[in-house]
Amino acid sequence: MVIPSFIIPSGLKLSKAVLISQDPGLLIVAGSAQKRSACPCCGKRSKSVHGFYDRSLADLPVSGREVKVILRVRKLFCKNRKCSRKVFTERFVDQIKPYGRCFSRSAGLVRSVGTELGGNKGAALCKVIGYPISSSTVLRTLKGIIVSVRTLTSGTIGVDDWAFKKGRNYGTIIVDLINKEVIGLLAARKPTRLQIG
Ligand SMILES: [Zn+2]
Numbered sequence: 001m002v003i004p005s006f007i008i009p010s011g012l013k014l015s016k017a018v019l020i021s022q023d024p025g026l027l028i029v030a031g032s033a034q035k036r037s038a039c040p041c042c043g044k045r046s047k048s049v050h051g052f053y054d055r056s057l058a059d060l061p062v063s064g065r066e067v068k069v070i071l072r073v074r075k076l077f078c079k080n081r082k083c084s085r086k087v088f089t090e091r092f093v094d095q096i097k098p099y100g101r102c103f104s105r106s107a108g109l110v111r112s113v114g115t116e117l118g119g120n121k122g123a124a125l126c127k128v129i130g131y132p133i134s135s136s137t138v139l140r141t142l143k144g145i146i147v148s149v150r151t152l153t154s155g156t157i158g159v160d161d162w163a164f165k166k167g168r169n170y171g172t173i174i175v176d177l178i179n180k181e182v183i184g185l186l187a188a189r190k191p192t193r194l195q196i197g
Contacts (some may be wrong), residue, residue, distance in 0.1 A: 057096065114143065154177070
């Protein structure tokens with residue numbers, strides 16, 4: 001089956017793709033069809049298969065419905081005798097990060113929404129458009145942005161808290177809502193003096 005290019009990230013080569021319409025959205029089951037992948041330790045490319053495993057990945061919604069991809073990927077042998085890594089998991093340069101649970105373009109959507117709206121409202125909007133995630137996920141995605149060091153802000157900032165490790169630890173994120181930049185991350189929610197502007 002040929003999956004329309006707007007559903008699957010461009011450049012991602014799939015084999016035996018099956019698209020299933022189910023509640024609450026679309027499920028795509030497919031295998032990776034890229035021939036080789038580079039070892040993350042030494043960079044040597046390999047196509048020698050050790051085994052397979054399935055990755056579950058969220059993708060951008062289609063017509064307001066969730067899209068989930070079950071992607072069968074390979075574990076490959078590294079053939080470089082000098083490399084310390086004997087087996088590694090197949091890499092997808094731009095589309096999927098190692099250990100990621102969504103496509104990179106989905107994280108881009110969450111970053112944009114989170115920067116505009118913060119954790120709670122961002123999560124609410126994502127649910128409406130067919131990408132249900134928690135406010136903690138929105139804020140964790142924002143936390144992945146490199147924080148720029150600025151001495152001046154637009155003067156309009158948003159502050160949000162989130163809990164992780166089942167509520168035992170708290171963090172605070174500060175976003176410049178006009179410049180759309182993360183300007184501060186506080187690991188612990190304690191009284192902290194933060195100089196802005
Ligand atoms: Zn290697």
